[in-house]
Amino acid sequence: MRTISVACAAAMWIALAAPLSAHHSFAAQFDGSKPITLQGAVTKVEWRNPHIWVYLDVKNPDGSVTAWQCEGGAPNALTRQGWSRKDLESGELLTILGYLAKDGSKTCNARTWKVGDRSVLAGSNDGGPPAGR
Amino acid sequence: MTKPLASAFAIAVSLFAAAPVRAQPPPSPVLTEMPKPNGTPVPRVDGRADLSGVWNKAIHQNTSRPVEPLPFTSAGLEAFNEVAELIDPTSRCILPGVPRVNNSPYPFQIMQLPDRVVFVYEYMHNFRVIYTDGRGHRGHWEPSLMGDSVGRWDGDTLVIETVNLTDRTWLDDHGNRHSDALRVTERWRRMSADELWYEATIDDPKFYTKPWTTGWVIPLAPKEWEIMEYACTDNNKDLYDGHLQPGSLDGSGRDGTAIATPAPPRL
Numbered sequence: 001m002r003t004i005s006v007a008c009a010a011a012m013w014i015a016l017a018a019p020l021s022a023h024h025s026f027a028a029q030f031d032g033s034k035p036i037t038l039q040g041a042v043t044k045v046e047w048r049n050p051h052i053w054v055y056l057d058v059k060n061p062d063g064s065v066t067a068w069q070c071e072g073g074a075p076n077a078l079t080r081q082g083w084s085r086k087d088l089e090s091g092e093l094l095t096i097l098g099y100l101a102k103d104g105s106k107t108c109n110a111r112t113w114k115v116g117d118r119s120v121l122a123g124s125n126d127g128g129p130p131a132g133r
Numbered sequence: 134m135t136k137p138l139a140s141a142f143a144i145a146v147s148l149f150a151a152a153p154v155r156a157q158p159p160p161s162p163v164l165t166e167m168p169k170p171n172g173t174p175v176p177r178v179d180g181r182a183d184l185s186g187v188w189n190k191a192i193h194q195n196t197s198r199p200v201e202p203l204p205f206t207s208a209g210l211e212a213f214n215e216v217a218e219l220i221d222p223t224s225r226c227i228l229p230g231v232p233r234v235n236n237s238p239y240p241f242q243i244m245q246l247p248d249r250v251v252f253v254y255e256y257m258h259n260f261r262v263i264y265t266d267g268r269g270h271r272g273h274w275e276p277s278l279m280g281d282s283v284g285r286w287d288g289d290t291l292v293i294e295t296v297n298l299t300d301r302t303w304l305d306d307h308g309n310r311h312s313d314a315l316r317v318t319e320r321w322r323r324m325s326a327d328e329l330w331y332e333a334t335i336d337d338p339k340f341y342t343k344p345w346t347t348g349w350v351i352p353l354a355p356k357e358w359e360i361m362e363y364a365c366t367d368n369n370k371d372l373y374d375g376h377l378q379p380g381s382l383d384g385s386g387r388d389g390t391a392i393a394t395p396a397p398p399r400l
Binding site for chain 1: 238239255358361362363364365367368369370371374376377378
């Protein structure tokens with residue numbers, strides 16, 4: 001899943017081209033050259049400052065399940081855009097476009113996510129209002 | 134393309150098509166002079182312009198851009214180059230200082246009273262109470278991260294003088310530095326109904342041979358916006374898990390060796 005996703009998401013990420021300039025040290029933890037697409041069931045959300053964290057179980061092609069954690073955007077900015085923790089805990093599958101952690105752990109930095117038909121540009125390395133900046 | 138590949142690609146395409154939900158104009162540039170106001174009427178109170186409101190400031194990562202090269206002293210240049218080895222103090226949740234509190238993200242609220250102007254900043258859950266009743270600086274107070282500020286009105290412009298700052302805050306995400314000799318003169322002017330002009334003069338004889346001035350326009354926030362809680366240390370995994378790295382936050386990637394004396398262009 002991961003290898004496949006990385007391969008095919010790469011082209012899209014060039015198009016998205018969200019700047020990686022960080023208001024915290026994105027580069028210390030994440031690799032901007034390793035995009036990933038994850039889809040899974042949300043198990044926990046930490047809707048807290050300075051950045052939200054989402055935990056999800058991703059089903060692999062072989063049927064096994066991998067627990068991932070992804071850092072998301074600034075909770076205040078997301079709230080002003082009409083999002084809340086309940087949107088992510090609605091039970092619908094969550095899709096995340098993000099970047100992998102450098103340390104090889106199942107950790108990502110979410111740039112965009114989608115729940116149902118709602119999506120948001122949610123770069124966690126952006127700080128303020130309103131569009132995740 | 135295999136089936137999993139195709140489905141993942143479809144997900145990526147649909148996400149790309151749908152995002153972003155709410156496009157936002159880019160922040161106004163860093164300037165040295167107030168641009169032309171948009172002509173909407175400036176609200177007034179007590180016979181002067183009223184700065185009150187919730188304002189939606191944006192990050193301005195390099196506040197020295199329009200006045201580069203900066204007039205560094207040798208100590209100032211050394212401090213600037215040292216940033217390559219230092220972690221930005223705001224990454225450790227240290228208060229941003231002045232003027233950085235005004236080029237950091239998140240909205241803030243101004244409440245203008247007859248004898249003082251109160252600034253309530255969402256970022257770092259911070260505040261400033263600026264007296265305009267003619268009092269002077271406090272004198273015996275220990276230097277502090279946000280310093281000792283007093284205000285006065287120059288016509289419709291609020292002028293704030295801040296002294297007694299530490300050398301532990303930075304000026305911006307670019308890693309522009311200041312010493313404990315910094316004196317900041319801020320000028321706040323409501324240009325129009327929905328625009329605020331902010332200007333800061335950096336007078337720091339230890340780090341710069343002459344003062345320099347920077348500024349930008351701050352737009353009024355949407356009417357329904359309120360100041361929210363921003364607790365930098367609440368769930369700051371980047372800080373707690375040791376993921377902070379040295380260098381400036383604006384990604385300029387300078388390593389200190391690229392800067393030559395005495396006053397080079399910035400990377």
